[in-house]
Amino acid sequence: MKATDSRNLHGHVIRELGKRIVVGDLRPGDVLPREEDLAESMDVSRTALREALKVLSAKGLIESRPRVGTRVRATHFWNQLDADVLSWRCASMPTDDFIEKLVEMREIIEPAAAAAAARRRTATQLAQVDLAYRKMEAARDTEEWAAADLSFHDAVLQATGNELMISLFSVVESALGMFFVLSAKTAGDFSYSLPQHLKVLEAIRRQQPEVARKAMQGMIADSLANLRKKRKGRTKKAS
Amino acid sequence: MKATDSRNLHGHVIRELGKRIVVGDLRPGDVLPREEDLAESMDVSRTALREALKVLSAKGLIESRPRVGTRVRATHFWNQLDADVLSWRCASMPTDDFIEKLVEMREIIEPAAAAAAARRRTATQLAQVDLAYRKMEAARDTEEWAAADLSFHDAVLQATGNELMISLFSVVESALGMFFVLSAKTAGDFSYSLPQHLKVLEAIRRQQPEVARKAMQGMIADSLANLRKKRKGRTKKAS
DNA sequence: CTCGGTACGTTTGTATGATAAATTTCGGAC
DNA sequence: GTCCGAAATTTATCATACAAACGTACCGAG
Numbered sequence: 330m331k332a333t334d335s336r337n338l339h340g341h342v343i344r345e346l347g348k349r350i351v352v353g354d355l356r357p358g359d360v361l362p363r364e365e366d367l368a369e370s371m372d373v374s375r376t377a378l379r380e381a382l383k384v385l386s387a388k389g390l391i392e393s394r395p396r397v398g399t400r401v402r403a404t405h406f407w408n409q410l411d412a413d414v415l416s417w418r419c420a421s422m423p424t425d426d427f428i429e430k431l432v433e434m435r436e437i438i439e440p441a442a443a444a445a446a447a448r449r450r451t452a453t454q455l456a457q458v459d460l461a462y463r464k465m466e467a468a469r470d471t472e473e474w475a476a477a478d479l480s481f482h483d484a485v486l487q488a489t490g491n492e493l494m495i496s497l498f499s500v501v502e503s504a505l506g507m508f509f510v511l512s513a514k515t516a517g518d519f520s521y522s523l524p525q526h527l528k529v530l531e532a533i534r535r536q537q538p539e540v541a542r543k544a545m546q547g548m549i550a551d552s553l554a555n556l557r558k559k560r561k562g563r564t565k566k567a568s
Numbered sequence: 569m570k571a572t573d574s575r576n577l578h579g580h581v582i583r584e585l586g587k588r589i590v591v592g593d594l595r596p597g598d599v600l601p602r603e604e605d606l607a608e609s610m611d612v613s614r615t616a617l618r619e620a621l622k623v624l625s626a627k628g629l630i631e632s633r634p635r636v637g638t639r640v641r642a643t644h645f646w647n648q649l650d651a652d653v654l655s656w657r658c659a660s661m662p663t664d665d666f667i668e669k670l671v672e673m674r675e676i677i678e679p680a681a682a683a684a685a686a687r688r689r690t691a692t693q694l695a696q697v698d699l700a701y702r703k704m705e706a707a708r709d710t711e712e713w714a715a716a717d718l719s720f721h722d723a724v725l726q727a728t729g730n731e732l733m734i735s736l737f738s739v740v741e742s743a744l745g746m747f748f749v750l751s752a753k754t755a756g757d758f759s760y761s762l763p764q765h766l767k768v769l770e771a772i773r774r775q776q777p778e779v780a781r782k783a784m785q786g787m788i789a790d791s792l793a794n795l796r797k798k799r800k801g802r803t804k805k806a807s
Numbered sequence: 808c809t810c811g812g813t814a815c816g817t818t819t820g821t822a823t824g825a826t827a828a829a830t831t832t833c834g835g836a837c
Numbered sequence: 838g839t840c841c842g843a844a845a846t847t848t849a850t851c852a853t854a855c856a857a858a859c860g861t862a863c864c865g866a867g
Binding site: 603606618635636638 | 845
């Protein structure tokens with residue numbers, strides 16, 4: 330689910346510059362080349378470049394002022410929850426520090442969401458969670474499983490009926506995405522968390538908020554433990 | 569803290585169109601007039617209009633395709649957490665339903681943030697929370713109090729050291745903003761929540777996560793009760 | 808010598824017009 | 838009736854020009 334469409338020309342420019350900034354290639358305070366030069370160096374017209382700059386501006390990454398130019402803003406101005414910013418940060422192997430922050434967000438968001446879902450879910454919303462669970466059961470490879478897992482967590486968020494909560498899916502998506510990448514090497518055991526998903530599903534079905542919350546907490550705790558194990562192995566291998 | 573700068577011409581267009589969409593004047597599925605006509609009707613060049621459309625596109629509000637035109641996207645595509653989208657929604661007296669959702673987000677975000685802050689806060693971060701609290705104590709009118717209150721809740725978020733958490737300030741800001749507006753009529757008693765803020769501050773100072781969490785929960789619960797009381801009065805008056 | 812204001816140059820902001828690309832729609836051939 | 842291609846419309850992109858804003862440096866007054 331890429332927010333910026335890379336088919337369009339200025340979409341490409343957005344991604345290119347956005348990544349460079351988020352990754353740290355361009356640092357806060359740095360001023361970009363003048364629009365005319367930058368446009369030429371990226372092989373687009375100044376018009377297209379400016380449309381991209383406006384979008385990056387809206388994401389809080391840059392700020393343009395006449396005469397002084399366009400410069401990268403301090404990180405605390407960035408829309409860290411923006412789907413693009415998140416995906417750009419995850420694109421170039423994020424620091425362990427950032428992964429911890431993503432997991433912390435999951436620990437806060439998802440148990441609360443599971444509880445709210447158990448409290449208020451409609452029949453159709455429950456059916457969506459159930460469907461996602463059955464797709465996880467039926468998954469035959471990691472790719473299918475990843476897609477089903479994502480749709481499960483999405484369905485839980487949807488079942489809260491709170492669109493603000495639902496918009497936090499981009500955070501959950503990034504966290505799960507990182508997890509998939511780090512777990513890719515040791516595939517095969519990708520269904521170990523199925524029972525925990527079932528617990529969440531059943532709690533939502535039976536409308537037991539606290540049970541759903543605990544089940545989700547457990548799932549994330551396990552996921553975190555697994556992540557740390559993988560990471561330790563990776564670090565050990567690297568050293 | 570307005571994200572889009574209204575000084576610029578296209579910033580004005582962003583706000584104008586964005587509000588119309590978020591408020592519901594333009595409904596999902598509606599197609600906007602052709603760029604040339606729309607630009608003329610808003611007294612800007614097509615260039616400026618397109619820069620605005622790109623930003624609204626990045627916020628998920630609209631989608632442009634050649635030949636078919638620009639149309640308003642379904643609400644589930646909107647970046648509901650975007651500071652602009654939130655402020656536009658709050659600008660025209662939001663529905664009670666939306667206020668409930670904002671409060672629910674607070675109930676999830678802020679207690680968790682308080683706990684994390686208590687766990688990890690640095691000395692300087694604590695000092696910021698303390699400073700905000702003292703500004704609340706010293707506030708002489710509702711305006712000063714509102715500013716201090718906002719900076720208190722901001723400082724708690726900052727103290728988590730998690731930039732993803734910090735970015736959720738826009739949600740807290742909107743929720744508090746609504747509360748201030750609804751409480752405006754019955755001013756004077758604006759300091760009743762001071763003891764609760766003190767509890768949070770002290771728990772963070774003493775690094776007691778669970779105490780901080782409970783204190784924050786209590787504060788929000790009271791705030792919600794107060795809100796419902798006000799709203800009932802308002803509804804009764806209106807009927 | 809310092810302070811302040813003014814003129815100048817640079818960069819973004821905005822406007823205009825033209826061309827390319829994409830996609831729906833309509834019409835014609837089979 | 839169906840399928841394929843041409844046309845028309847709208848966004849996408851480009852090129853150019855001018856306006857506005859904002860440092861900066863220069864100049865003059867005290």
